[in-house]
Amino acid sequence: MRLGLKIALLxxxxxxxxxxxxxxLRENRATFDxxxxxxxxxxxTQYVFFSISGLRTAQAKLTWPFAFEISGMGxxxxxxxxxxDGFAALDLTKGVYQHHFVECGDGRICGSFSFHANSPIQQxxxxxxxxxxxxxxxxxxxxxxxxPAGQGPxxxxxxxxxxxxxxxxxxxxxxxxxxxxxxxxxxxQYGMNRNFTVSGIQSVSLTTTDEVSSIQQNNGYYIFPAAIxxxxxxxxxxxxxxxxxxxxxxxxxxxxxxxxxxxxxQAALLDQTGNVITSAPGMARKNPVLAGEPxxxxxxxxxxxxxxxxxxxxxxxxxxxTLTNPDFMRYQKFILGVPDKTPTDIxxxxxxxxxxxxxxxxxxxxxxxxxxxxxGSLNRDFFFRVIINTHNFYKKVRQFHQIMSGAxxxxxxxxxxxxxxxxxxxxxxxxxxxxxxDIGGNVVWCPRDPDPNGTSDxxxxxxxxxxxxxxxxxxxxxxxxxxxMGPFPTVDAFLKNFNEVGDRGEMNDPQLTVNAxxxxxxxxxxxxxxxxxTFFDGxxxxxxxxxxxxxxxxxxxxxxxxxxxxxxSDSSNGPGVMSxxxxxxxxxxxxxxxxxxxLVGLQWxxxxxxxxxxxxxxxxxxxxxxxxxxxxxTTQKLGDPVWSKPVWNLTPxxxxxxxxxxxxxxxxxxxxxxxKFWNSDNVCTTPKTPEPGP
Amino acid sequence: MKYFIxxxxxxxxxxxxxxxxxxxxxxxxxxxxxxxxxxxxWRNDSFSLELGVGAISEFNSFRSDxxxxxxxxxxxxxxIMRGTARRVNTFGTxxxxxxxxxxxxxxxxxxxxxxxxxVGFALLDGRSQTVLSPRLTDVNHAxxxxxxxxxxxxxxxxxxxxxxxxxxxxxxVLETGLRWQIFxxxxxxxxxxxxxxxxxxxxxxxxxxxxxxxxxxxxxxxGSP
Numbered sequence: 001m002r003l004g005l006k007i008a009l010l011x012x013x014x015x016x017x018x019x020x021x022x023x024x025l026r027e028n029r030a031t032f033d034x035x036x037x038x039x040x041x042x043x044x045t046q047y048v049f050f051s052i053s054g055l056r057t058a059q060a061k062l063t064w065p066f067a068f069e070i071s072g073m074g075x076x077x078x079x080x081x082x083x084x085d086g087f088a089a090l091d092l093t094k095g096v097y098q099h100h101f102v103e104c105g106d107g108r109i110c111g112s113f114s115f116h117a118n119s120p121i122q123q124x125x126x127x128x129x130x131x132x133x134x135x136x137x138x139x140x141x142x143x144x145x146x147x148p149a150g151q152g153p154x155x156x157x158x159x160x161x162x163x164x165x166x167x168x169x170x171x172x173x174x175x176x177x178x179x180x181x182x183x184x185x186x187x188x189q190y191g192m193n194r195n196f197t198v199s200g201i202q203s204v205s206l207t208t209t210d211e212v213s214s215i216q217q218n219n220g221y222y223i224f225p226a227a228i229x230x231x232x233x234x235x236x237x238x239x240x241x242x243x244x245x246x247x248x249x250x251x252x253x254x255x256x257x258x259x260x261x262x263x264x265x266q267a268a269l270l271d272q273t274g275n276v277i278t279s280a281p282g283m284a285r286k287n288p289v290l291a292g293e294p295x296x297x298x299x300x301x302x303x304x305x306x307x308x309x310x311x312x313x314x315x316x317x318x319x320x321x322t323l324t325n326p327d328f329m330r331y332q333k334f335i336l337g338v339p340d341k342t343p344t345d346i347x348x349x350x351x352x353x354x355x356x357x358x359x360x361x362x363x364x365x366x367x368x369x370x371x372x373x374x375x376g377s378l379n380r381d382f383f384f385r386v387i388i389n390t391h392n393f394y395k396k397v398r399q400f401h402q403i404m405s406g407a408x409x410x411x412x413x414x415x416x417x418x419x420x421x422x423x424x425x426x427x428x429x430x431x432x433x434x435x436x437x438d439i440g441g442n443v444v445w446c447p448r449d450p451d452p453n454g455t456s457d458x459x460x461x462x463x464x465x466x467x468x469x470x471x472x473x474x475x476x477x478x479x480x481x482x483x484x485m486g487p488f489p490t491v492d493a494f495l496k497n498f499n500e501v502g503d504r505g506e507m508n509d510p511q512l513t514v515n516a517x518x519x520x521x522x523x524x525x526x527x528x529x530x531x532x533x534t535f536f537d538g539x540x541x542x543x544x545x546x547x548x549x550x551x552x553x554x555x556x557x558x559x560x561x562x563x564x565x566x567x568x569s570d571s572s573n574g575p576g577v578m579s580x581x582x583x584x585x586x587x588x589x590x591x592x593x594x595x596x597x598x599l600v601g602l603q604w605x606x607x608x609x610x611x612x613x614x615x616x617x618x619x620x621x622x623x624x625x626x627x628x629x630x631x632x633x634t635t636q637k638l639g640d641p642v643w644s645k646p647v648w649n650l651t652p653x654x655x656x657x658x659x660x661x662x663x664x665x666x667x668x669x670x671x672x673x674x675x676k677f678w679n680s681d682n683v684c685t686t687p688k689t690p691e692p693g694p
Numbered sequence: 695m696k697y698f699i700x701x702x703x704x705x706x707x708x709x710x711x712x713x714x715x716x717x718x719x720x721x722x723x724x725x726x727x728x729x730x731x732x733x734x735x736w737r738n739d740s741f742s743l744e745l746g747v748g749a750i751s752e753f754n755s756f757r758s759d760x761x762x763x764x765x766x767x768x769x770x771x772x773x774i775m776r777g778t779a780r781r782v783n784t785f786g787t788x789x790x791x792x793x794x795x796x797x798x799x800x801x802x803x804x805x806x807x808x809x810x811x812x813v814g815f816a817l818l819d820g821r822s823q824t825v826l827s828p829r830l831t832d833v834n835h836a837x838x839x840x841x842x843x844x845x846x847x848x849x850x851x852x853x854x855x856x857x858x859x860x861x862x863x864x865x866x867v868l869e870t871g872l873r874w875q876i877f878x879x880x881x882x883x884x885x886x887x888x889x890x891x892x893x894x895x896x897x898x899x900x901x902x903x904x905x906x907x908x909x910x911x912x913x914x915x916x917g918s919p
Contacts, residue, residue, distance in 0.1 A: 023754040023901060025798040026860050056799060057854035065795070106853075131795035 030054040030107070030128065032140035036181040039120035040157045041149040043269070043277050045096050046117040047157065048142060049182055049190045050126045053108040059130060060107045067132035068101075068111055073123035078115045087127055096271050098193040098244075112190040120146045145180075151227070153178065160196055160267035161226070162284025163672050166689040167256045168660075171263060171284055173198050174247045174672070193244050195270040198282070201238040201250065203260035204229070206283070208662060226283035229264030233281055238265070249692040261286045261660050287666070287689060288678035289659040293549060295650040297536050299602055300518040304383035304424060307371050308338045309363065310345045311404065312389040317349035325391040325431070328491045332387045332429050337512060344389075353399050361407045368411070368423055375421060381516040382415075384408065384426035391431060391491050404428075405437035405445070412442045424516040431491040517604050533565050533577050535601035540569055541587075543595035548661040549587040551580060552653050552684035560648050563604070569597040577601070588679045600650075655684040666690075736819075736836060736877050740917035741767035746887070748908030750782065752901060755789035756802040756859060758782050760906060772816035774838065780808040786856045794857030801862050801901055804848065804855040810869055812842015834877040844869045844891065862901055864893040871906075877914065885910035 033053045039046040048070065059066060069087040070077055079094035092099040096114040104110035109128075124142040129135075149155050159176040175196065177187035210228045239252045268279040310333075313323040333340055346363050348356040364384075371382055388404065408426050415423035425442040433447045517534055541549060553561055566583035567576060578586065587595050661679045666672050670688040736742075743765055750758035764778035784805045786794075793800065819836035844867040855861050871889035878884075889906040 021753070021902060023752065023801050025793070025800055028797050028799055030797065056794075056858075057852065058794060058857040130797055134795050136796045 028054065028056050030059075030130075030138055032126065032128070032138065033108075034110075034182060035126055035140040035142040036179070037121075037124055037142045037144040038147060038157065038179050039117060039144060040147045040155065042147075042155050043157060044116060044118055045114055045157070045277065046120055046144075047179065047192070048113045048124060048126065049110075049179070049187075049192075050112070050140065050142070051104060051108060051110040051190070052128050052138065052140075053105065055107040055109065057107060060103060060109055062101055062103060062109075065132050066109070067129040069127040069129065070113065071125040071127070072121045073125060075121045075123075077121070078117065080115075087125070090126075092191075096277070097195075098272055100191040100193075102189055102191040104189045110190045112187075112192040114192070120144055156278060156280060158194060158196070158269050158278075160198065160280070160282040161674075162263055162265065162282065163666075163690065164254075164284065164286050165691050166287070166687075168286040168289070169254050169256050170692050171201070171250045171252065171254065172247055172690055172692070173241070173243055173250065173265075173267070173282075175245075177246075188246055195242060195244045195274070196248075197240065197242045197268045197270060197276075198250070198265050199238070199240040199268070200233040200235050201241075201252070201263055201265040202232055202234055203254065203258065204232050204262050204264050205260045206262045206285075226264065226281045229281040229283045232264040233266045235266065242270075247690075256289075261663070285663045286660050287687065288657045288661050288663050290678075290687070291656045291658050292651060293541065293654040293656040295539065295541065295600065295654060297539050297600060297602075297648045297650065298646065299648065300520075300534055300536065301515045301646075302380050302420075302518050304381045304514045304516050305371055305375050305378070305421075306337075306383045306385050306512075306514060307367050308336065308342060309367060309384055309386045310338070310342060310389075311360075311386065312344045312347050313391075313393055314347035314349040317347075320349070323391055323393045324389055325491055325495065328391070328431060328495065329387070329389040332389060332431075335512075336385045336387060336427070336429055338385065338387065348400050353403065356400065357403045357407070360404060361410075364407055364411045368415075372421060379421055379518075381420050381422055381424045381518070383424060383514045383516070384428075385512070386426055386428040388428065388430045389491075391495075393432065398434075401430075401434045401437045405434075405443070408443055416442065418519070420516075420519045422519065425514070427512065427514070517602065532604050533567075533601045534604070535567065535599045539600045541566075541595075541598040541600065543587075543590075543597065544658070545594045546659065546661065547595065548590075548657045548679055549595070550655045550657075550682045550684050551584050551587070552655055552682070553580070554683050556653050558645070560650060560653065563602060565601045565603045567599045567601060569599050584682050588682070736834065736875075736914065737768050738917050739768055739914040741765055742881075742883065742912045742914035744778075744885070744910050744912040746778075746885075746908045746910040748887070748906050750904060750906045752802055752904040754800045754802050754901075755787055755793060756784055756800070756856065757787050758784045758803070758805075760808075760908065762908065764910075766814075766912070769813075772819075774814040774816070776810075776812055776814060776840070776842065778808075778810040780810070782806050782808055784856065784859075786858070790856065790858045796858075799854075799858045799860040801860045802856075803846075803864065803901065803904075804852075804859065804861045807847040807849075808844050808867075809847070810842045810844045812840060812869065814838035814840040814873065833879075836875050836877075838873045838875065840869070840871040840873055840887070840889070842869050843867075864895060864901075866894040868892050868894060873910075875910075875912070881914045881916075883910075883912035883914060885912060 030052050031054050032050060034049060034051045036050070037046060037048045050068070058064060068090040070080065070090050071082070071085075071087045074086065076082060077088055080088035080091060082088040090111070090113055092101070092111075092113060094115070095112075096116055099112050099114065102110045122144050124144060126140050126142055128138045128140075130137070147155055147157070153159055157178055159178050161174055161176065163172050163174055164170065165172070173196070175194075177184045179187060182190060206228060213228065239250055241248070241250050263284040265282050265284075266279060267282045269277045271277055310329075312329065314320050315324055317323075330340055332338075333342065345367075346356075346359060348360075367384075368382060375382075386404070386408070405428075408428070412423055412425060426444070428443060428445045430445060430447060434445060437445060517532075519532070519534065543549065551561055556562075561580050564580065566578045566580075566586075568586075583598065587598070590596075657678055662677050664673050664675065664677055666687040666689050668685045668688055670690065744763070746760075746762040746764065748760040748762065750760055752758065760780050760782045762778050762780040764776060766774055766776040769775050782803075782805060784802065790800070816836045816838050819834065821834050846864055846867065848863055851861070851863055853861070869889050869891045871887055873885055873887040875883060875885040887906075887908040887910060889908070890903060891906065892903045893901065
C-alpha cells in the first residue's frame with residue numbers, strides 16, 4: 001500500500017472522530033396517575049391521595065431528594081406554611097393521621113395527606129419537584145369529593161368489620177377503606193395509617209331476618225354500618241383493643257362450638273394523637289363450618305349370562321350351499337366366543353317365513369328358560385349372542401331380518417321391566433348389513449348399514465356395530481374397529497380378505513363381556529317410561545338440622561352426577577325422583593330447616609354395557625368399551641366411560657356445611673367474600689382463612 | 695521509495711523507516727550507529743502479554759475507565775493476532791449528577807466486561823537510538839492498524855445503573871484502531887492505543903460510536919530462532 005494512501009486513511013479516521021455527534025438528552029416526564037381528595041363531614045377531615053409514575057428508577061426512590069407540595073388555591077392548608085407561589089411543602093407529620101411516601105411500583109411514588117377542615121377545600125393542586133431545590137416540576141389538579149354526614153355507609157371513610165379464623169376461635173378486625181378512589185385494597189400503598197379502637201365485643205346470634213333487613217337498609221353494603229349491632233353492643237363489657245392499618249387480631253379465644261354465630265362491637269377511628277374522630281357499630285360473622293360427606297357407591301352392575309343363538313340359512317335348501325359360508329360362520333363364532341362345534345340352532349329358507357316366525361320365537365323362549373333354569377340362584381341377567389350366517393342373501397329376501405329382529409325386540413321388551421334375573425339385550429352378528437331392521441336401543445346389530453362402496457372401510461358406520469337410536473346413526477360406536485382386517489367385516493369383506501390374503505382376521509383372545517344394571521325391588525320406572533332408577537341399598541345422605549350439602553358439579557370431571565338421581569327417603573317430604581338440579585336446590589334451600597334423608601340412585605335407560613377386548617400381534621392390546629347402556633338418546637351418553645368404573649367415589653364431589661351456611665366466607669385466594677353466602681351457589685371452594693401469628 | 699520522518703525528542707532521536715517490512719533501512723540505520731549492533735525484531739517473538747489502562751470517551755456526561763489483559767502474537771509478515779479481556783467501570787460525573795435532578799437522561803453504556811479478538815497490521819516500524827551516552831534506550835517501534843470484534847458481557851441490566859443514565863446494552867461491537875508500540879531490548883515494551891468503536895446493533899437514541907485511549911505495558915517471549 002502506498003504510504004500516501006495510508007496517511008489519507010489515518011487522516012480520514014481522525015476526521016471521522018471529529019464528526020462524532022454528542023449524545024442527545026432523553027426526556028422522561030413523569031405524570032400524576034392518581035390525584036384524589038375526599039372530605040368527610042362526619043370526620044371534618046379532608047384526605048388527599050396522589051401517585052406519580054413514569055419516573056426514572058433512581059428518582060423513584062424515597063432516598064431521592066424529590067419533593068411534594070400542595071396548594072389550596074388561596075385557601076391555606078391547615079398545618080402547612082404556604083410559600084409566595086401558594087404552594088406549601090407537604091410536611092406529612094402535620095396530617096390528622098400518619099402518612100408516608102411509598103415506592104409503589106416501577107418508577108412510581110405514592111403518597112397521601114389528611115388535614116382538618118370544617119368545610120371542604122374545593123380546589124387543590126399537588127406539585128412534584130424532581131429535585132427539591134430545582135424548578136423542574138409536575139403539577140396535578142386534584143378533584144375533591146364531599147361525603148356529607150348521614151346514616152349510610154357513604155358517610156364514613158373507614159368501615160370496620162370482623163372475620164374469623166378457620167375454626168371460628170379467633171376474631172380479626174378488618175377495615176374497609178371507603179374512599180372509592182383509590183380502591184379499598186390500595187389505600188395502604190398510599191402510605192396512610194389510621195388507628196382504630198374496638199370495644200365492647202359481644203358474641204351474639206343474629207337472625208336471618210336481621211341480616212336481610214341490614215342488606216336492604218344498606219343498599220348492598222350488607223353490614224356497613226352494622227346498625228343491627230347498635231343496640232347489642234354493651235359499653236364497658238367485652239374486649240377493648242387497638243390496631244392500626246387494615247387489620248388486627250383480638251386477643252380473646254372463642255369457643256368454636258358456642259351457639260352465638262356473630263359478634264357485635266363498637267369501632268372508633270383515632271387521629272395521630274389518639275383522639276376519637278368517629279365511632280360506629282360493627283359486626284363479624286363466623287365462617288361456614290364445612291365438613292366432608294363420605295359417599296361411595298358401587299353401581300349395581302353384574303356380568304350377564306350370555307346365551308348363544310346360531311341361525312343360518314338352511315344348507316339343505318335349494319342353493320343352500322351358496323347362501324351360507326362355513327368359513328365366515330367359524331369366524332363369527334370365534335369373535336363371539338362361541339365354541340366352533342356349537343351346532344346351528346335354527347335355519348330358515350325362502351318360502352317358509354311363517355314357520356320360521358313361530359319357530360324362532362319358540363327358540364328364544366326355550367333358550368332363555370333353559371338358561372334361567374340352569375343359572376339357578378346366580379341372580380344374573382341374560383344376554384343373547386346371536387349369529388346369523390348367510391351369503392348373497394340379504395339383497396334377495398329381507399323378511400327374515402324383520403322376523404328375527406321383531407322376535408328379539410319383543411322378548412327383550414317383556415323381560416326388561418321385570419326384576420333380575422331377566423333378559424337385558426342382544427348382540428346380533430349378522431353376515432350382511434341390515435339397514436332396515438328395527439332394533440331399538442337394547443340390541444346391537446352388526447353390521448348395521450349397507451356399505452355404499454362395497455368395501456370394508458373400518459371407519460364406515462356399517463362396520464361400526466353401533467346401536468341405533470331415535471336420532472339416527474350413532475357416530476361414537478362401541479365397535480369402532482380401526483385395524484386392518486377388522487374383526488367384524490361383512491361376509492363379503494371377510495371373504496375378500498380370506499381369499500386374497502389368506503387372513504382370517506382372527507386376533508388374539510377376543511372377549512366380549514356384557515354387564516347389566518341389576519334390577520330389583522328398589523328399581524322404579526321414571527315418569528316418561530323410558531328411564532329406570534335403581535337406588536343403592538343403604539346409600540343415603542343424612543342431614544342434621546341446619547346442615548346443607550353442595551353437589552360440586554364443578555369438580556365432577558367424570559360426569560358421575562349426570563347419571564345420579566335422588567329421592568327423599570320419607571316420600572312425604574317431597575316429590576319422587578329428583579334430578580341433580582332439583583336435589584341440589586332441596587339440599588341448599590330445604591322447606592323448613594331440615595333436609596332430612598336422601599336416597600342416592602342411578603338412572604339408566606338401556607340396562608347393559610359391554611366391553612370387547614382383544615389383542616393383535618403387532619399393535620398390542622386394544623380395548624374397546626361398549627357403552628350401550630344408559631339412555632342412548634345422545635351420542636355422548638353412549639360413549640360415557642363412567643360405567644367402566646366399578647366404584648364411584650363421590651366423597652370429593654360433595655361439600656357439607658354443618659353450621660353458618662348462610663354466612664359469607666373466604667374464597668380460595670383468601671379474599672373475604674362479604675356479600676356472597678356459602679349457600680348462594682353450588683360452587684365448592686376450599687376457603688383460605690386468615691390465621692393469627694404465634 | 696524510501697521516506698524518513700525524523701522526529702526529535704530531547705534527548706532521543708527516533709528514526710522511522712518507511713515502508714515496512716523492509717530491513718534494508720534498518721540495516722542502514724544500524725550501520726550508522728557507532729556501536730552496539732543489537733537488533734530486535736518483534737516478528738521473531740512467539741507472543742507477548744499485555745497490561746493496559748484506558749479511558750473511554752462516549753460523547754456523553756459519563757466517565758468510563760478500562761483495565762485490560764491481553765495477548766498479542768505475530769503471525770507472519772506484518773500481521774499480528776490479538777486477544778484482550780477488559781473490565782470497564784462507568785461512573786457518573788458532576789454533569790450527570792445535575793442531570794439526574796431533572797426529567798432528562800442520556801444514553802450510555804454501563805459497567806461491563808469486554809472480550810476482543812482481532813488482527814493487526816504493521817503500517818510502520820523501525821529502530822531508534824538515543825544519542826546520549828550511556829545509552830538508555832535502543833528501541834524498535836511499530837505502528838499497527840487494528841480491527842476486531844468485541845463482545846460485551848453485563849453482569850446485570852438495571853434500568854438506571856447510574857442516575858440519569860439511560861443504559862444501552864450493546865452485545866457486539868466493531869473495534870478499529872491504531873497502536874504505537876515501542877519494543878525495548880530484553881522483552882519490555884510500551885504501547886499507546888487509540889480505538890474507534892461502532893456497535894453492530896442500534897439503540898434509541900444511539901450512542902453511534904465512541905473512542906478509547908489506552909496505555910499498555912507488554913512483555914515479549916522469544917520465539918524459536
